[in-house]
Amino acid sequence: MIFSFRPAKLVFAFSALTLVGASWVGMQGVESGRPAPENPKIDKLKLLPGFKAEHLYSPSENGQGSWVSMTFDDKGRMITSDQYGFLYRLEMPPIGSGNQQPKIEKLTVGEVTPGDTTQKVGMGYAQGLLYAFNSLYVMVNNRENKNFEKGSGLYRLQDTNGDDQYDKITLLKSLKGEGEHGPHSIVLSPDKKSLYVMCGNFTDVPKLDAYRLPPVWQEDNLFPAIKDPRGHATDRMAPGGWLAKIDPEGQKWELMGAGFRNTFDFAFNDAGDVIGYDSDMEWDFGLPWYKPTRICHITSGAEFGWRTAASNWSPSFGDCLPAVLNMGQGSPTGVFAGRGARFSQKYQKAIYAFDWSFGIIYAVHLQPKGASYSATAEEFISGSPLPLTDGLIGPDGAMYFLTGGRRLESDLYRITYTGTESVAPATQAPALTAEHQLRTKLEQYHGEPMAGAVEAAWPHLNHPDRFVRYAARIAVEHQPVSQWQQKALAETDPVRLTQAMYALAHHGKPEQKSQMLNALLNVKLDPLTEEQQLDVLRAIELVYTRMGLPEGADRTKAIAVLNPRYPAKSATLNRAYSKLLISMEAPTVIERTLTLLAMKNEDGTGPVGGETVTASSDLILRNPQYGLDIAKMLEKLPPAQQTYYATMLSSAKTGWTPELRDRYFKWFADAFGYQGGRSYIGFIDKARKLALAHVPKEQFERYNKLSGADLLTNSGNDLAMGYTPKGPGRNWKLENAVAVVDSGLTGRDYDTGKKIYSAILCSRCHSMRGEGGDIGPDLTQLGTRFSNKDMLEAIIIPDKTVSDQYASTIFLLKNGQSVLGRLVNEDKTSYSISQNPFAPDQLRKIPKKDVASKKYSTVSIMLPGLINSLNPNELKDLIAYLKSGGNQEHEVYKATSGAAKGK
DSSP states (O other): OOOOOBOOOOOOOOOGGGSOOOOOTTOEETTTOOOOOSOHHHHTOEEOTTEEEEEEEOGGGGTOOOEEEEEEOTTSOEEEEETTSBEEEEEOOOTTOOSOOOEEEEEOOTTSOTTOOSSOOSSBOEEEEEEETTEEEEEEOOOOOSSOOOOSEEEEEEOSSSSSSOOEEEEEEEOSOOSTTSEEEEEEOTTSSOEEEEEOTTSOOOOOSEESSOSOOOOOOOSOOOOOTTOTTTTOOTTOEEEEEEOTTSOOEEEEEEEESOOOOEEEOTTSOEEEEEOOOGGGTTSTTOOOEEEEEEOTTEEOOOOSGGGOOOTTOTTSOOOSEEEESSOEEEEEEOTTOSSOHHHHSOEEEEETTTTEEEEEEEEEETTEEEEEEEEEEEOSSOOEEEEEEOTTSOEEEEEOOTTOOOEEEEEEEOSSSOOOOOOOOOOOOHHHHHHHHHGGGSSSOOTTHHHHHGGGGGOSSHHHHHHHHHHHHTSOGGGTHHHHHHOOSHHHHHHHHHHHHHHSOGGGHHHHHHHHHTSOOTTSOHHHHHHHHHHHHHHHHHHOOOOHHHHHHHHHHHGGGOSOSSHHHHHHHHHHHHHTTOTTHHHHHHHHHTOTTOSOOSOTTSOOSSOGGGGGGGOTTTHHHHHHHHHTOOOHHHHHHHHHHTTOOSSOOHHHHHHHHHHHHHHTTSOOSTTHHHHHHHHHHHHHTTSOGGGHHHHHHHTTGGGBOTTSSSBOOSOOOOOOOOOOOHHHHHHHHHTOOTTOOHHHHHHHHHHTTGGGTOEETTEEOSSSOOOTTHHHHOOHHHHHHHHHOTTSBOOGGGOOEEEEETTSOEEEEEEEEEOSSEEEEEOOTTSTTOEEEEEGGGEEEEEEOOSOSSOTTGGGGOOHHHHHHHHHHHHHTTOTTSGGGSOOTTOOTTO
16 A cells, blocks of 8 residues: 655554554655655655656556566567466556656457457466467466456467457466465577476476476475475375476476476576575474575476475475575565666676565566575665565666555556666676586486486485585486386495485385395494585485384384484574384483473574575564564564474474473473464464373363463464454544544443553553653543544555654665664664564664665555454444553443443
């Protein structure tokens, strides 16, 4: 939503639920005293020096929906798609032509007659578009409906009669999957001979013609397979999201890689490598299997290890590939390369990655590192609200991007460079490392069996570079197992052996389990690096998951080798050892794991895979919807390493004593006091219930109560609060809310109003009668100063007026990044800001030497829609409580004749 602003007359920052969301709209210079900007759609954007933004068009304001994808045709025209509607073709005004708008044409395709005024769509609902091979390729993401009868799949549109309209529609492949995790983007290969398509993890992998990643995937995790307690992706199994390569006619489909959660888009860099931006599962934040959004180098046959819920693979698993760069929380959408931009060369070489949730376009800068890359990322453009969907470099060298999605207001922007650096094309070919060249050489063996493949690949199974080792193993796996299984079992090099056992676990037979296990247990672990040790432990786990837990002498040997090494020296190793030893019911493993469970400060509590580009605290004030959840989580973040141990112990059946059980089940009651993602409580409860299943029946009630059962709702997904709005809620508009409240407040229920006030967390940020927070103003005298309409307007439209007293400050840093927070104090060298309304005393210092400028955000730090969970009676009780200032003797609570209390 785009807001307008006026000088502040009413100051009202109502609830902690409102203490999120910051915008660049209407920012005024702190020192300059400039008037409020006249064009909020431009002025809300934070741009790097030397770049200029133009707002070209608002499709949503013209009844054309919310645009989510784009491409350019051979005449330089942009083609876009409404997420739930038509295709449109645009002729762009020349750069520098002033305020001209594009010429817009709705594309009516196939059986729909041009000029037809009905709402029936001939072609649209596209989350991917590509003009290539004299055709428009359309990735439809849709469940057939009365407005659009075509289902998800890849379609090819052609103009067969030369009238500049698409009259022929060819379905290249129907796909099973729709929605935000359905079929997504289409990109032309660097050699311009084929197409690549990306699909999310709710899209089934159809039968394909070829597979770079051998189709032998399984869940492959000994960790308890706890599904999401709220039902997300509970039926989605390996391999998750996937990338395929196809020919222009769509006759041959080849799987290139998989294991993504929901990579929406990707691009080829100058070396021809695929770079994607994969999503996180924000409901899992704070849990040990959570992985942040991340930039991935998608090589031939890549596997990135997405598995549903607790089965999600760690990046430390040697049979998958790690991210190039962990970005942080967000919702990845568009990705494209800067080639062809009339920008300085640094930004021509960048990969641009869009975050829909927090309104950030990142410029990702890749540096060759071995067979892959290291990377840095900077904030190229940001704004709030700025729900970014898709973008490209246009034929004119400008950057174009769209906002919208989920039927939100949609806009088209153009970015040009007006700085002084050279915009000459960056023609220098990228320098390829020896490892990069070796990897691509090995990838020629990914596919059909080839003579000499095993001999070529085998020596590189112990290469120091992880991407080379991976490419070599995939090359081996594409060859008949009879050619290499004995070679694998006879291997003496520990690193080659480990990679060979990954491959044999995928393709071997259960009767080889004992040989494989003994080969791995004979490896001398002490001389190996931590990564190499983890790889050996992962290979053992694969043998267990594929062929069954060891028995008899094999089990005895496995315990004898692994048991003395636990606990290990690192949190990551301890995860691997605890998993294997608990699965085997090793002696004393429960007691040792409980000792680790009590170590609150054990390393391993940070993000899985390492630190992120954008810290979670920096995102709180950027988005009103998601920032609140982040603020709550960061106030009391769960100890992820301890959660791992506790969840793993839930599968332990034997070895318990009463004292060990008491220690263990008390942990759960404490764990419910932490605040993770939306599914955190439900996951902890599911682990608790798995553990309770191993308790003797006569002790069940004791441990059920000890472990915190009374703290939970019946579903186990939430804490039992004193009051939850009963609803049904509605999208309250000012006029409707005023009409309800003005119909009469007498005889309201004081206790209900007070409970609602607490349930929606108002007291976290506001004081009333001396109790509550101090982030927003005291509300005790609210009813004596403001009318019902004033109060409701401030709740429903909080951005209408904003006071500097409660505004956030935006610090624009010299490195191009921005930081948002409430300025608490400053000294000669630094600013101290508070970013989390739920933990206002947690301050971040920003050195003044790093700050280029600072500005107020004139978007309220108050979230609109606070009262949308309330029904009319609950709304009346809330407003009555506010008017009373918490005074039960207020006249609003005095019943009058004919007024039914609480009605």
